[in-house]
Amino acid sequence: MRYAMAMDTRKCVGCSDCVVACQTENNVPLGYCRDWIVEAVKGTYPDTVQMHFKSERCMHCENTPCVRTCPTGASHVIDGGIVKVTHDECIGCGACIESCPYDARYVHPEGYVDKCTFCDHRLEQGLNTACVDVCPTSCLIFGDLDDPKSDVSKILQEKDWYVLAPEAGTNPQLYFLK
Amino acid sequence: MEEIINVSGRAVPHIYPHLEIWGTPIALYLFFGGLAAGLLFFSSFFYLKGKADTMPMTVKVAPIIAPIIIILGLMLLLYDLHHVLYFWQLFLHFRIESPMSWGAWTLSIIMIPAILWPLSYLDDIIEYLKENKPKCKMIGLFSWANNLIKNLPLIPKVLDIFTKNRAAVAYVTIGLSIALGVYTGILLSAFNARPLWNTAILGPLFLTSGVSTAAALLMWMSNDHKERTLYSKIDLILIAIELFFIVHMFMGFLSSGIAQVEAAQLLLGGPYTVFFWVLVVGMGLVLPAILEIMELRGYHIPIAIPAFLILMGGLLFRFIMVYAGQASGFHIL
DSSP states (O other): OOEEEEEETTTOOOOOHHHHHHHHHTTOOTTOOSSEEEEEEEEETTTTOEEEEEEEOOOOOSSOHHHHHOSSSOEEEEGGGEEEEOTTTOOOOOHHHHHOTTOOOEEOTTSSEEOOOTTHHHHTTTOOOHHHHHOTTOOEEEEETTSTTSHHHHHHHHSOEEOSOGGGOOOOSEEEEO | OEEEEEEETTOSTTTSOGGGSSOHHHHHHHHHHHHHHHHHHHHHHHHHTTOTTTOHIIIIIGGGHHHHHHHHHHHHHHHHOSSGGGGGGGGTOOOTTOHHHHHHHHHHHHHHHHHHHHHHTHHHHHHHHHHHOTTOTHHHHHHHHHHHHHHSSSHHHHHHHHHHTHHHHHHHHHHHHHHHHHHHHHHHHTOTTOTTTOOTTHHHHHHHHHHHHHHHHHHHHOOOHHHHHHHHHHHHHHHHHHHHHHHHHHHHHHTSOHHHHHHHHTTTTSTTHHIIIIIIIIIIIIHHHHHHHHHHTTOOOOTHHHHHHHHHHHHHHHHHHHHHHHHOOOOOO
């Protein structure tokens, strides 16, 4: 099992529904977020200027610097390659935050470090993640990469994609469709 | 006009700027860690060389600073933890891949010799102070502590065993102090995501810098001419090694990927350039080296000046590395 997410940058309209759905589903405190929208404008006005949106979250990397640097083992990988934090083992030292090239973690107001869990509590019930379910343009595709028939495997076969900061060498599992 | 505008939903006050994650307490903690490592190293090393009586400041008196600054550093570290009530989790786990885990264990083990070493020398410390600094107000405190310890159960026995095995302890302490000195650099170099830190040379560089600050402090505290000259020479060698490491650090960055090149540019033309080259390299390494060479050639220079410059240079070096490191990263937008 290898969970992964594909994100279609051509379909996303930047509505932030995924952000709000995550905040609601996971009781994310006010003023914090586990996923976020990035809006990028690039080109020369007025001819080639382009804008696109990305919905980003923890990349649930295969090579996890955050798990390596954690001094207590609070950061760990569970079945399916999901990176999680055990709150009661976290001392809030910030080592995982420093080691994440994607700045995907934040310090929860209660002191421990918090991040996207790929909604593993929903996956257990056979549901999709909250952000995927709520997306109005269906630009988020979630599934198991080990299963060649899953939606995410198929779309990554069909379309061109890229990952962020591949030079960081973490092998991120959030794929952006071109 | 070429437009590049990136707006990230992470740019909310609680999440960005990430710079706030590690700051002043960590920089001070790394400084104290390196200084304590150097003091313990010199005391054990010169004890094993049989210099306990000819270099009493190094072997007997100065080590009393080590446990104090280690505890101070640990308090700063605890202050920096966000989930501080769970700090004991550090000592329920040993994670071989995590430098912070190594550091937590090294620090707690080194605390044992760091505390027992000066306690076992309390008689000599009091005597030294009475001889050299009779007006020192600490004499009363130390005498009181000495009497208290002698009347406690068990502790005099422990100190007795400690004194009898001092040579063995000194060998272990040398190993531990080197581990502690290296750890202060490795702690930072473990982070792939911060290219300025992600270089293995940071370990030896921080060790050298820590030992050099300790040599400067010992040079300052000692009132024996021979001891001072010795530390002057040691400091000169350490400064040369530090400069060598710094040059190699930049060579490594500049021949690496774009993220590493950009990280190096923070110190080579970027916002930290003046701090690094003027305050750390200029005032903290080159100037004290020149002053010490002049001193060794017979010019009269108050020893406090180069010593103070080296200590300040070491402290600023840690501040700059902590802050500049967090300003380096990969392109994720």
